[in-house]
Amino acid sequence: MLFLLLGLLIPLIFFAAQFVMTLADESRLVAVLGMVAGLLLYAYLGYSIYLGAQRISDQLVRGVQAAGKGDLSMHLTHKQKGTWGEIGYEFERTLGRLSDIVGNVRSASVMLGETGRGLVQDTRSLSERAQEQGASLQQTATHVRRVSETVAKNADASQEISLMTSSIHKEAESAGQLMQKAVQSMGPLQAASGRMNEIIGTIDSIAFQTNILALNAAVEAARAGEQGRGFAVVAAEVRNLAKRSQEAAGEVRGLIAESSTHVATSVSEIDQVSELMASLVTGIREIAMNITVMAEGSASQSSALEEVVNAVGDLDTLTQENTTLVAQASEKSDKLINQAFDLENAVSFIRLRQGSAEEARQMAVDAVLHAHDVGFEKAIADFHDPQGKFIDRDLYIFAFNRNGVYKAFGGAPERVGRRLEETPGLDGRRLLADAWAACDAGAGWVTYDFVNKFSGEIQSKSSYVVPVDKDHLLGCGTYLNDDIQA
Numbered sequence: 286m287l288f289l290l291l292g293l294l295i296p297l298i299f300f301a302a303q304f305v306m307t308l309a310d311e312s313r314l315v316a317v318l319g320m321v322a323g324l325l326l327y328a329y330l331g332y333s334i335y336l337g338a339q340r341i342s343d344q345l346v347r348g349v350q351a352a353g354k355g356d357l358s359m360h361l362t363h364k365q366k367g368t369w370g371e372i373g374y375e376f377e378r379t380l381g382r383l384s385d386i387v388g389n390v391r392s393a394s395v396m397l398g399e400t401g402r403g404l405v406q407d408t409r410s411l412s413e414r415a416q417e418q419g420a421s422l423q424q425t426a427t428h429v430r431r432v433s434e435t436v437a438k439n440a441d442a443s444q445e446i447s448l449m450t451s452s453i454h455k456e457a458e459s460a461g462q463l464m465q466k467a468v469q470s471m472g473p474l475q476a477a478s479g480r481m482n483e484i485i486g487t488i489d490s491i492a493f494q495t496n497i498l499a500l501n502a503a504v505e506a507a508r509a510g511e512q513g514r515g516f517a518v519v520a521a522e523v524r525n526l527a528k529r530s531q532e533a534a535g536e537v538r539g540l541i542a543e544s545s546t547h548v549a550t551s552v553s554e555i556d557q558v559s560e561l562m563a564s565l566v567t568g569i570r571e572i573a574m575n576i577t578v579m580a581e582g583s584a585s586q587s588s589a590l591e592e593v594v595n596a597v598g599d600l601d602t603l604t605q606e607n608t609t610l611v612a613q614a615s616e617k618s619d620k621l622i623n624q625a626f627d628l629e630n631a632v633s634f635i636r637l638r639q640g641s642a643e644e645a646r647q648m649a650v651d652a653v654l655h656a657h658d659v660g661f662e663k664a665i666a667d668f669h670d671p672q673g674k675f676i677d678r679d680l681y682i683f684a685f686n687r688n689g690v691y692k693a694f695g696g697a698p699e700r701v702g703r704r705l706e707e708t709p710g711l712d713g714r715r716l717l718a719d720a721w722a723a724c725d726a727g728a729g730w731v732t733y734d735f736v737n738k739f740s741g742e743i744q745s746k747s748s749y750v751v752p753v754d755k756d757h758l759l760g761c762g763t764y765l766n767d768d769i770q771a
Contacts, residue, residue: 412608426594426598488530639679639764646749646761649748649750649759650749652668657753661754661757668682668695669694681761682695682759682761683696683748683759684759689705689706689713690705705717708736711735711736723750724752724758728749728750728751730747744765745765746764747765748761749762
């Protein structure tokens with residue numbers, strides 16, 4: 286650049302000298318002075334332009350060299366206008382965009398690795414549960430198959446009992462009908478016994494009257510004297526016959542009375558037996574109906590259990606297929622983790638203008654260890670030290686309790702003591718719930734919208750949170766560049 290200025294300046298001096306030689310003495314002096322002043326001004330302006338371009342070119346060279354070594358954190362500081370200024374401005378923007386892109390790649394690789402590890406754990410747990418479920422299903426299928434066989438046998442036995450009960454019911458009904466006929470036949474027997482009593486009474490009455498007549502005949506024969514002696518003998522015989530008939534009628538009456546008593550007792554007992562038989566027939570009928578219903582239910586239960594056995598078998602097959610799929614998913618998840626790790630390593634050497642996810646996670650882990658070593662209160666002071674290791678570019682440590690009150694905030698210490706809900710642009714309740722849910726599970730990432738302290742814009746942010754104790758947590762986050770314009 287300097288040689289270019291000298292190359293332009295020498296011809297100008299030559300032509301100016303020739304022009305001065307043609308002028309008068311006084312005019313020549315004025316012209317010489319003006320020419321010298323113009324040449325000096327031209328030289329100054331040219332040299333200034335040269336220095337500005339040289340500064341920009343030096344910064345560009347340093348920026349390119351730093352970018353080649355993986356350092357994208359360098360900022361070009363210049364106020365040069367014109368072409369060189371535009372070149373510097375565009376180079377500055379290019380470095381910024383590259384830093385954002387690499388930051389997104391690094392953050393995405395970390396998130397991908399975290400997701401992959403969680404997926405591997407979930408798939409392994411799912412595989413173990415699937416195997417346990419498969420073993421349980423096999424045992425269940427065996428037990429259900431045994432129960433099905435037992436129920437099938439019960440159904441067959443119930444069917445046989447139902448047939449036997451139906452036969453007994455028919456026989457009991459026949460016996461009941463015969464008993465009813467026997468009861469009905471006792472009625473004529475009782476009537477005949479009563480009729481015999483009446484006949485015996487008649488015979489007894491005839492014998493009594495015969496005895497009276499014989500007595501009268503004997504009296505008349507006695508009156509007749511010798512002539513009536515033969516008639517008296519006949520009357521005595523008739524009287525004896527009447528007496529014997531009366532005695533026989535008395536014996537027959539006693540036998541008939543005893544027979545009537547036995548018949549009445551038998552009728553009463555047969556009535557009781559008939560009632561019991563009727564009750565027995567009714568009970569057998571109900572038992573037969575219940576056994577029939579039980580047999581039908583056992584048959585239905587056997588059929589249903591057979592369907593259950595088939596369904597359990599199908600479910601066991603599906604479980605085995607799921608186990609295979611889970612194993613394949615676990616293998617692919619392992620590959621995904623390895624690829625994410627390779628991607629993270631590929632860009633880990635690049636230093637960015639902003640913090641990345643792995644740097645935020647490491648800072649949060651280091652902060653927890655530091656809090657445990659020196660105490661939480663002492664660590665808070667270290668978290669707020671601008672020259673300390675816990676504030677780096679846009680990375681800083683924040684901490685709050687279960688009530689959502691800030692205990693530390695490296696990016697803005699004046700927020701200590703305030704609640705999360707008081708932070709502009711932040712959904713404090715959601716962040717509080719998500720952060721403690723992650724900490725109660727051990728540690729993890731939470732994503733939320735937050736105001737970028739450099740740009741002043743609301744931007745998505747992902748923070749890694751770790752519990753300090755049961756009542757406090759701390760975290761460190763990195764901004765997510767959702768829109769990177771070309």
